[in-house]
Amino acid sequence: xxxxxxxxxxxxxxxxxxxxxxxxxxxxxxxxxxxxxxxxxxxxxxxxxxxxxxxxxxxxxxxxxxxxxxxxxxxxxxxxxxxxxxxxxxxxxxxxxxxxxxxxxxxxxxxxxxxxxxxxxxxxxxxxxxxxxxxxxxxxxxxxxxxxxxxxxxxxxxxxxxxxxxxxxxxxxxxxxxxxxxxxxxxxxxxxxxxxxxxxxxxxxxxxxxxxxxxxxxxxxxxxxxxxxxxxxxxxxxxxxxxxxxxxxxxxxxxxxxxxxxxxxxxxxxxxxxxxxxxxxxxxxxxxxxxxxxxxxxxxxxxxxxxxxxxxxxxxxxxxxxxxx
Amino acid sequence: xxxxxxxxxxxxxxxxxxxxxxxxxxxxxxxxxxxxxxxxxxxxxxxxxxxxxxxxxxxxxxxxxxxxxxxxxxxxxxxxxxxxxxxxxxxxxxxxxxxxxxxxxxxxxxxxxxxxxxxxxxxxxxxxxxxxxxxxxxxxxxxxxxxxxxxxxxxxxxxxxxxxxxxxxxxxxxxxxxxxxxxxxxxxxxxxxxxxxxxxxxxxxxxxxxxxxxxxxxxxxxxxxxxxxxxxxxxxxxxxxxxxxxxxxxxxxxxxxxxxxxxxxxxxxxxxxxxxxxxxxxxxxxxxxxxxxxxxxxxxxxxxxxxxxxxxxxxxxxxxxxxxxxxxxxxxxxxxxxxxxxxxxxxxxxxxxxxxxxxxxxxxxxxxxxxxxxxxxxxxxxxxxxxxxxxxxxxxxxxxxxxxxxxxxxxxxxxxxxxxxxxxxxxxxxxxxxxxxxxxxxxxxxxxxxxxxxxxxxxxxxxxxxxxxxxxxxxxxxxxxxxxxxxxxxxxxxxxxxxxxxxxxxxxxxxxxxxxxxxxxxxxxxxxxxxxxxxxxxxxxxxxxxxxxxxxxxxxxxxxxxxxxxxxxxxxxxxxxxxxxxxxxxxxxxxxxxxxxxxxxxxxxxxxxxxxxxxxxxxxxxxxxxxxxxxxxxxxx
Numbered sequence: 001x002x003x004x005x006x007x008x009x010x011x012x013x014x015x016x017x018x019x020x021x022x023x024x025x026x027x028x029x030x031x032x033x034x035x036x037x038x039x040x041x042x043x044x045x046x047x048x049x050x051x052x053x054x055x056x057x058x059x060x061x062x063x064x065x066x067x068x069x070x071x072x073x074x075x076x077x078x079x080x081x082x083x084x085x086x087x088x089x090x091x092x093x094x095x096x097x098x099x100x101x102x103x104x105x106x107x108x109x110x111x112x113x114x115x116x117x118x119x120x121x122x123x124x125x126x127x128x129x130x131x132x133x134x135x136x137x138x139x140x141x142x143x144x145x146x147x148x149x150x151x152x153x154x155x156x157x158x159x160x161x162x163x164x165x166x167x168x169x170x171x172x173x174x175x176x177x178x179x180x181x182x183x184x185x186x187x188x189x190x191x192x193x194x195x196x197x198x199x200x201x202x203x204x205x206x207x208x209x210x211x212x213x214x215x216x217x218x219x220x221x222x223x224x225x226x227x228x229x230x231x232x233x234x235x236x237x238x239x240x241x242x243x244x245x246x247x248x249x250x251x252x253x254x255x256x257x258x259x260x261x262x263x264x265x266x267x268x269x270x271x272x273x274x275x276x277x278x279x280x281x282x283x284x285x286x287x288x289x290x291x292x293x294x295x296x297x298x299x300x301x302x303x304x305x306x307x308x309x310x311x312x313x314x315x316x317x318x319x320x321x322x323x324x325x
Numbered sequence: 326x327x328x329x330x331x332x333x334x335x336x337x338x339x340x341x342x343x344x345x346x347x348x349x350x351x352x353x354x355x356x357x358x359x360x361x362x363x364x365x366x367x368x369x370x371x372x373x374x375x376x377x378x379x380x381x382x383x384x385x386x387x388x389x390x391x392x393x394x395x396x397x398x399x400x401x402x403x404x405x406x407x408x409x410x411x412x413x414x415x416x417x418x419x420x421x422x423x424x425x426x427x428x429x430x431x432x433x434x435x436x437x438x439x440x441x442x443x444x445x446x447x448x449x450x451x452x453x454x455x456x457x458x459x460x461x462x463x464x465x466x467x468x469x470x471x472x473x474x475x476x477x478x479x480x481x482x483x484x485x486x487x488x489x490x491x492x493x494x495x496x497x498x499x500x501x502x503x504x505x506x507x508x509x510x511x512x513x514x515x516x517x518x519x520x521x522x523x524x525x526x527x528x529x530x531x532x533x534x535x536x537x538x539x540x541x542x543x544x545x546x547x548x549x550x551x552x553x554x555x556x557x558x559x560x561x562x563x564x565x566x567x568x569x570x571x572x573x574x575x576x577x578x579x580x581x582x583x584x585x586x587x588x589x590x591x592x593x594x595x596x597x598x599x600x601x602x603x604x605x606x607x608x609x610x611x612x613x614x615x616x617x618x619x620x621x622x623x624x625x626x627x628x629x630x631x632x633x634x635x636x637x638x639x640x641x642x643x644x645x646x647x648x649x650x651x652x653x654x655x656x657x658x659x660x661x662x663x664x665x666x667x668x669x670x671x672x673x674x675x676x677x678x679x680x681x682x683x684x685x686x687x688x689x690x691x692x693x694x695x696x697x698x699x700x701x702x703x704x705x706x707x708x709x710x711x712x713x714x715x716x717x718x719x720x721x722x723x724x725x726x727x728x729x730x731x732x733x734x735x736x737x738x739x740x741x742x743x744x745x746x747x748x749x750x751x752x753x754x755x756x757x758x759x760x761x762x763x764x765x766x767x768x769x770x771x772x773x774x775x776x777x778x779x780x781x782x783x784x785x786x787x788x789x790x791x792x793x794x795x796x797x798x799x800x801x802x803x804x805x806x807x808x809x810x811x812x813x814x815x816x817x818x819x820x821x822x823x824x825x826x827x828x829x830x831x832x833x834x835x836x837x838x839x840x841x842x843x844x845x846x847x848x849x850x851x852x853x854x855x856x857x858x859x860x861x862x863x864x865x866x867x868x869x870x871x872x873x874x875x876x877x878x879x880x881x882x883x884x885x886x887x888x889x890x891x892x893x894x895x896x897x898x899x900x901x902x903x904x905x906x907x908x909x910x911x912x913x914x915x916x917x918x919x920x921x922x923x924x925x926x927x928x929x930x931x932x933x934x935x936x937x938x939x940x941x942x943x944x945x946x947x948x949x950x951x952x953x954x955x956x957x958x959x960x961x962x
Contacts, residue, residue: 195791
């Protein structure tokens with residue numbers, strides 16, 4: 001009970017990337033299992049340590065080695081072994097049933113392909129009845145209380161998709177396709193992070209999951225599926241011209257323009273996302289400018305080169321990016 | 326050596342003890358000076374070097390851990406850049422596993438097993454010397470690479486494709502793979518020596534049911550090494566082939582498989598944990614009786630638990646891969662097998678508790694570390710049960726929860742008993758006692774520092790902190806716990822500092838120990854401290870599990886061995902009946918040169934496959950020198 005209450009207490013301050021603060025059907029079930037096993041194990045540990053303290057504290061004159069004592073000890077050890085076997089068998093069965101429940105999905109309403117690469121996430125939404133397919137990066141939106149099927153692929157090395165508040169992790173392995181179904185039970189913003197060491201910037205490979213009510217989700221899909229807006233301000237228009245004339249367009253796509261590069265994130269609606277650099281910085285005009293000016297200082301080793309820009313060009317490009325809502 | 330059967334050979338009968346000791350000393354001592362030191366094959370000297378070198382690597386690995394704690398003490402810290410940090414955590418894991426934990430356990434075996442089974446030297450003494458040099462050169466290779474900023478940066482597990490030719494350019498991953506080759510050759514050599522020593526060189530009368538538990542543990546450990554190391558040998562070799570000559574074992578684009586690496590690595594990597602852990606529990610079982618004043622309870626159960634653990638350890642490797650996307654039946658099977666290892670572990674705990682319950686504990690430093698071990702290891706075992714459950718593991722795999730778990734098991738489960746063992750056998754090895762006062766300080770600092778450092782990591786893991794990250798962002802709720810952990814690590818490091826100061830000071834200034842300061846019952850205490858080069862004046866004869874039990878008669882001995890050449894007794898496997906007098910090899914400088922030639926070939930092969938061709942020539946030459954016939958008849962008896 002102590003450990004259970006401790007775990008519940010620990011939930012409070014654990015943030016939105018926590019296996020204890022859960023709002024997904026799978027993570028909820030795992031949290032119950034975590035609490036169950038932790039309580040059982042804590043009880044066992046307390047019994048062992050309690051017995052140890054008793055064995056040390058009890059008063060005795062001489063070491064005992066008579067046959068009566070030996071027989072009693074042999075019996076106790078047999079009982080303890082039987083208890084151990086029953087405990088681990090029970091825990092094995094408990095985990096078996098948890099696993100079975102996790103996979104009781106009644107058909108996913110939505111499939112998103114997730115492609116992990118050094119060191120960011122691409123989310124590919126399929127075409128629906130109303131909307132064409134589209135790509136986004138480092139931000140997954142899903143409707144609440146719906147099963148969402150994620151098809152996991154890795155483009156370079158092994159990564160692992162982990163959104164602790166919604167579900168357990170599943171590896172993404174080059175040459176293989178893994179599938180995980182998640183269902184969020186409460187709207188909100190959750191954080192996920194790569195959980196398999198994947199090189200230099202493994203630490204900065206995060207993403208956010210935005211769980212929305214159906215209508216809000218549909219509005220988001222419609223906005224994302226649309227091509228990029230034409231810049232309104234003159235500064236942003238100039239920024240667009242700079243973007244197209246510099247190497248930027250070779251790696252990034254902005255739908256509705258001539259930029260069709262695919263090795264970097266799709267920037268069609270970059271300003272609508274909450275973070276840039278795979279969860280590195282909150283998206284603001286200032287952070288966009290800082291990133292473009294010197295990506296290698298903010299995230300050393302990432303695949304975006306430093307493109308030399310004048311201060312005017314930098315200001316214009318950031319103005320353009322900021323308008324890509 | 327005389328070939329004349331009729332001539333009298335000097336035997337150890339009908340001479341005074343003093344004269345016998347003089348003759349044996351002349352036969353068994355190494356020559357003084359540098360060449361004598363390099364060519365010695367005395368298992369105690371070689372193992373002593375092995376132990377000291379392994380502890381140097383423990384210090385180096387510990388300093389790396391402190392560097393990581395500095396970097397993680399605050400969010401987005403810039404003390405260490407990501408490239409260096411990745412090298413540091415790779416070096417920390419590789420050093421601790423391959424250059425400290427496995428070698429130190431094998432070295433303890435190489436020191437203690439011949440003494441505990443009552444023989445004069447380990448089997449294949451030259452191979453033992455070779456093993457040490459190879460281990461030393463492999464360790465130096467890795468650390469020189471680190472000093473040159475080209476240390477491996479792909480983790481101690483070197484998962485492909487990250488460690489493959491495309492994503493790990495340069496020589497860093499090759500250095501890692503070749504360091505593995507060095508340590509596996511060294512480990513295999515010692516494992517073979519231990520197995521043969523235990524099977525064929527036990528003192529007469531030491532039948533299988535009278536072998537000390539530690540010797541059983543070392544025997545099981547040796548078999549684990551012999552069976553697990555080929556898997557890592559194959560995987561590191563194929564990794565080098567992929568990188569050096571363009572094979573595609575692990576390249577999915579060419580029909581290879583990235584997961585194959587993980588299966589091979591963990592087929593070795595899981596038994597590896599027990600290679601470290603079984604010697605440790607053997608130490609606990611052997612040390613405990615001396616501090617409770619009664620023999621160990623449940624000898625047979627404990628031996629069976631050791632063997633069961635060894636067998637089961639080969640059926641668990643998949644629990645390092647619970648998140649790769651397994652078929653359902655596989656998940657259930659490996660959950661059950663991983664949990665079942667709790668049963669033999671539990672049996673051992675219960676036997677120790679029973680022994681403590683029936684005994685009268687004397688709270689000397691070795692016992693303190695054993696009690697600390699029980700408290701800590703049981704916790705590590707509990708979190709082990711947790712990660713053995715597939716669904717549970719999907720939330721904690723590759724997080725700080727797992728970091729906490731395996732440090733509880735490896736430090737609590739193996740290093741605590743190892744420190745107990747150092748306090749316990751230090752008097753035997755050096756002839757001097759370690760300080761009890763510093764011993765208590767080191768115990769409390771290490772015990773408290775350890776729990777304060779590693780317990781919060783469980784919480785960090787459940788709060789979503791992944792492993793192997795060089796930094797984290799300030800908005801995540803991990804900052805204060807990380808700072809707390811980093812400060813606690815200083816306490817832990819302080820405890821180790823006190824331990825090392827104690828060992829170094831006591832070596833010179835400790836109180837003289839005498840031959841059996843703890844009143845222990847196993848054979849290594851039947852000879853002087855430190856033991857003479859020939860270990861025992863006469864080979865003892867064993868008639869019980871505890872041959873030195875107080876109150877029993879003086880230990881009977883065997884007579885009839887030659888004194889003018891290195892001779893020991895070979896006995897039968899089960900009953901340990903005397904079978905033959907066997908000569909033990911003389912000192913030789915060739916193992917050293919063979920190790921040098923092998924090292925040159927291995928390091929050179931990082932750069933070109935032709936090194937294997939040209940480098941094998943000096944290796945062949947040194948091996949010919951090593952095995953050159955002596956011109957004397959062997960085994961006349």
